Amino acid sequence: MKIEDTPETWDVVASKPRFSGYVIDVVTDSVKMPGDEVADRDYVVHPGxxxxxxxxxxxxxxxxxxxxxxxxxxxxxxxxxxxxxxxxxxxxxxxxxxxxxxxxxxxxxxxxxxxxxxxxxxxxxxxxxxxxxxxxxxxxxxxxxxxxxxxxxxxxxxxxxxxxxxxxxxxxxxxxxxxxxxxxxxxxxxxxxxxxxxxxxxx
The missing domain is CATH 3.90.79.10 (Nucleoside Triphosphate Pyrophosphohydrolase)
Known part of the structure; x- marks a missing residue:
């Protein structure tokens, strides 16, 4: 396999905001995984x-x-x-x-x-x-x-x-x-x- 990060987007079936701050936000996405399972992923949204x-x-x-x-x-x-x-x-x-x-x-x-x-x-x-x-x-x-x-x-x-x-x-x-x-x-x-x-x- 080519050793290089590549863009990829898995389906998000729901997204819920958890926190909104001065610089960052926190959200929970429900992401469709392989095998059609759905898992929640919490993450920080940052401006970079x-x-x-x-x-x-x-x-x-x-x-x-x-x-x-x-x-x-x-x-x-x-x-x-x-x-x-x-x-x-x-x-x-x-x-x-x-x-x-x-x-x-x-x-x-x-x-x-x-x-x-x-x-x-x-x-x-x-x-x-x-x-x-x-x-x-x-x-x-x-x-x-x-x-x-x-x-x-x-x-x-x-x-x-x-x-x-x-x-x-x-x-x-x-x-x-x-x-x-x-x-x-x-x-x-x-x-x-x-x-x-x-x-x-x-x-």
Whole structure:
């Protein structure tokens, strides 16, 4: 069999909303299974997100640290954000998040990964971009005002090899960060030549 995820939709005979929140909803679908059985599947409806692995000329990864309440941890992550502007190209969403959360622009963008974070319980999709040829944004040009968990987030530059070690040693747990770090390290072996363009379609 071809090892590639493919679109597939099984019949939904009923759908019941369970919860509606500020960002997510929870629904129960009654899905027709093989053998004509019907099973209920609860899942989170999520708008999706983008993340940015920003890499400087010294092969260092830009990382931020943010409090994540469900995990009860301060977690090292990549700049990231929700797909909350209808119709906005994903690379523009990523560029906005990189500017707002880290204060940088990038001249070169590639698609690094497409992730389904927990496909058994959520429809969330995350596209991770590789951003290079970085320049800092002058403070007087960045009008972003931080709120809530984003207030006082530190920014650190971590050598890519060190970031790989920290991921493999269980010191970094955020899934887009771990996946992005490992993917960037693998792609660096071929000079990032095989990466998809920034506007590559999503499956």
């Amino acid at each position: 997100a983008v993340a940015v692995l920003a890499l400087d000329e010294r092969q260092r990864v830009l990382m931020i640290r943010q409090y994540r309440h469900p995990a009860r941890q301060l977690m090292w992550e990549l700049p990231a954000g929700l797909r909350d502007v209808p119709g906005e190209p994903l690379v523009e969403t990523a560029a906005r998040e990189l500017a707002e959360e880290a204060g940088y622009r990038a001249a070169t963008w590639d698609t690094l990964l497409d992730l389904r974070t927990s496909p058994g319980m959520s429809d969330e999709r995350i596209r991770v971009f590789l951003a290079r040829d970085l320049t800092p944004i002058p403070e007087d040009e960045n009008s972003f005002v931080a709120h809530y968990e984003e207030i006082g987030m530190p920014v650190e530059w971590v050598p890519l090899g060190d970031a790989v070690d920290k991921a493999l040693m269980g010191m970094i747990h955020n899934s887009p960060a771990v996946a992005g770090i490992l993917a960037a390290y693998a792609a660096s072996a071929e000079g990032y030549a095989r990466l998809r363009p920034a506007d590559a379609p999503e499956a």
